[in-house]
Structure formats: structure tokens, C-alpha cells
Amino acid sequence: MRLMPExxxxxxxxxxxxxxxxxxxxSPSGDPVxxxxxxxxxxxxxxxxxxxTHALGGGTRVFRFGVQAGQPDRxxxxxxxxxxxxxxxxxxxxxxxxxxxxxxxxxxxxxKAGIVGLFHALRALDGHWPRGGITVLLSxxxxxxxxxxxxxxxxxxxxxxxxxxxxxxVADTHALKTGRKGTGDFSLTLTGGxxxxx
Ligand SMILES: [Zn+2]
Numbered sequence: 001m002r003l004m005p006e007x008x009x010x011x012x013x014x015x016x017x018x019x020x021x022x023x024x025x026x027s028p029s030g031d032p033v034x035x036x037x038x039x040x041x042x043x044x045x046x047x048x049x050x051x052x053t054h055a056l057g058g059g060t061r062v063f064r065f066g067v068q069a070g071q072p073d074r075x076x077x078x079x080x081x082x083x084x085x086x087x088x089x090x091x092x093x094x095x096x097x098x099x100x101x102x103x104x105x106x107x108x109x110x111x112k113a114g115i116v117g118l119f120h121a122l123r124a125l126d127g128h129w130p131r132g133g134i135t136v137l138l139s140x141x142x143x144x145x146x147x148x149x150x151x152x153x154x155x156x157x158x159x160x161x162x163x164x165x166x167x168x169x170v171a172d173t174h175a176l177k178t179g180r181k182g183t184g185d186f187s188l189t190l191t192g193g194x195x196x197x198x
Pocket of ligand 1: 081110111142167168
């Protein structure tokens, strides 16, 4: 029988410091090198927690916690992304700002705070991984529709028992997001020659 650990109260100062670290590195989707800089920090956190880390190609990384080859149980998949919608230079006119318990700034909400929250939760598990372990997938291109990571995400989802996405919740509900409508791109071609007059 495995006992669940006692959870400490979240250390908001440590979480804020980690979020500041990630948010201080601007990582627009269009700059893969900058996005990889954020991933390097997250990979260090993952290694500290004993993860096996893998680069999947196209800039996607995977961190496995307690996932054993040939195990009977499928892992829990957690999807994250390291890119943001904010171009380089945004921090100059929108610097990181602390107000009480909250840190504001470009990319904090979507979704660097999600990554920080996840890693503090992983740390709180203290090696008591759920059956099947946990696979964390970090993609570099979510904000532009995941062109390079989509295949990796689909494969990981097929192998998973359950998938969580640590995107920010709607408004201020603080609830875990359990559904997502997704996005789509459409091209419309209109042809015709007749004017209709009302
Ligand atoms: Zn996002």
C-alpha cells in the first residue's frame, strides 16, 4: 500500500520566484531559440525531480516521472507550452509587477504560471508518482497552432491514461481546466459575379 504524502502549504514566494525566472525570458513562438531557453530552465527543474528527459524533435521536450518501460499502467500526461504571444521587447513597456500574492507580466498567465504550479505540485508529490507515472510534454509552438508538436502530442495522448492541460482557467475561477474547445484555421474562397439588391 502506498501512502500519500502530507502536503505542505504552497510556498508562494518560491512559486513567484520561479515564475519570475520563466517570465523574465521572453519566448515568442516565432523565436525557437528563445523558447528553448525557457525549456532549458524547466528541464533543469525536471531533472532535479528525477525525471528522464527527452528531446522529441521540432523543439518539443518530454519529461517522464516514474514511467517504467513495459509497465502495465499508462501514464498521466500533462501538456504544457513554453511559447507566448508576446513579441520581444514587451517586458520593456510591460515589466513584471508584483501586487500582493500575484505576479503580473507578459506570458505569466498563459502559461508560465501553469508550468510553475505543475512543478511545485510535482515537487510536493516527493517521488510518490501515481501508477503509470507522469509524462510532462512541453511544446514550443502552441500559440501558433502546434504545427511542429501536434504529432508528438497526439502520440503521447494515445499512450496516456488521462491528459491534463495546465492552461489558465477562465477568468478568476482558479479551477483546473478540464475541457478545451481548441482552435481552427479556415481559408474561405468566394467566387461569383452577381450583385443582389435588396
Ligand atoms: Zn496557453
